[in-house]
Amino acid sequence: MNNDTIFALSSGRGKAGVAVIRISGNDLNIFAKKIIGRATVAPRHAYFTNLRDGAGEIIDQCVVIYFAAPHSFTGTDIIEIQCHGAPAVINKVFEFLRTNGMRIATPGEFSRRAFYAGKMDLSDVDGLVALLDAQTDKQRAAALRSMMGGDSEIYATWREQMLRISAYAAAMTDYDADDLPANISDTILENIKTLYTAISGVLNNYKVSRAIQYGINIAIVGETNVGKSSLFNRLLGTARAIVSDIPGTTRDVVSAQMDIDGYLVNLSDTAGLRDTADFVERIGIERTNNEIKNADIVLHVINPTSSPLARGVRCKTPGVVANEILVVNKSDTIDSHDIKNAIYVSAKTGDGIAELMSVIRDQIGEITNNGESTVMINARTYDLLVTARDELFAALDDFNGDYDILSEHVRYAADAIGRILGAIGTNEILDMTFSQLCLGK
Ligand SMILES: Nc1nc2c(ncn2[C@@H]2O[C@H](COP(=O)(O)OP(=O)(O)OP(=O)(O)O)[C@@H](O)[C@H]2O)c(=O)[nH]1
Ligand SMILES: [Mg+2]
Known part of the structure; x- marks a missing residue:
């Protein structure tokens, strides 16, 4: 992550009535005041302004909105400039922003900032990627639900349960059987079975998810x-x-x-x-x-x-x-x-x-x-769900009274789900997910 002030065209390219250019950075308040031409600027207010370049020439008549951190898409300060959609206007605004020390964002860089600011998890980003690709109404609905955290909630609950089971099982070895509640091992195995069934169900639904x-x-x-x-x-x-x-x-x-x-x-x-x-x-x-x-x-x-x-x-x-x-x-x-x-x-x-x-x-x-689809599955999440399911299966299948091994398997399952959310993750996975997004997202 960097602290650069970045900008991008958030609306589509081509002849259009209005174009939306987004700027993300720290302390954009001063810049907002400068371009709006007021001594104070209230967040989330639309200001109609003549946007001028360094020489005082008018670039375009624009609407400018300032979002103060952390109440923005990225969690940073954001300025949204709505100008006319002509390529010449957009280029001129870009040039103006560059001369003010800003640089163009890389694809998905805005979402990456949102992710690091805790505004979105990776499952939400998957939903956003799918939403931007949505062509039909069903695609829109499924992607929107995923982007708004519907899937994350399910994953987070599973992960929490797995971590709890894993910790519980690991602690079992430290106690005498007599000191433990009766049926404790049954309860643990039952809980693992329930999770296994839930994940298998979602995987069986992959066809549905994929079809949509x-x-x-x-x-x-x-x-x-x-x-x-x-x-x-x-x-x-x-x-x-x-x-x-x-x-x-x-x-x-x-x-x-x-x-x-x-x-x-x-x-x-x-x-x-x-x-x-x-x-x-x-x-x-x-x-x-x-x-x-x-x-x-x-x-x-x-x-x-x-x-x-x-x-x-x-x-x-x-x-x-x-x-x-x-x-x-x-x-x-x-x-x-x-x-x-x-x-x-x-x-x-x-x-x-x-x-x-x-x-x-x-x-x-x-x-x-x-x-009636459950969670939205893509190639990345499919593999991780399979890993989680297989680890849970192994936990049950290999069980011979050794709770350490059981705990390990369940822990691995929890890690796989953590990767879906991006709670655990390598940079390559993050890069791959974010790079699917277009400029300005
Ligand atoms: N009378 C009648 N003729 C049809 C009908 N549908 C197609 N044809 C005719 O059948 C011939 C073959 O049509 P195509 O659609 O090219 O058939 P195809 O199955 O795609 O053929 P290939 O690509 O060679 O495998 C053409 O001369 C069509 O005009 C129909 O419903 N009624
Ligand atoms: Mg034919």
């Missing part, structure tokens, strides 16, 4: 020429993928994102499955299989004249764990709907698309528990 954060993967697969690309375009509402009557038109994976009921969906169109000698097409089919593996939902498209094999469960190849929806396309070319458990659609006319969407919605609801 990174999107639900839906892959459209099937034989060539059944109308996968046409269906893809129809679902998106744009002619994104190339459609033709030549089998093997799509060779690469074509992906697009869409919002379904507030959930982010990654929809992909894939190369049709068939035996082919064409080298490039085979690479495409390999990619299709990869998409199938990563899919949460597979739309298995066939057409009314597809062979019995294709009508069945052709894409339930090994490795498919996804929910599969059988879709019969080109329903406009036939009269009878005789394949069971299939949804008949026509990508050409739009028939049946609403019904397909409703089935997709139901499956998304199932996958996401209808938004």
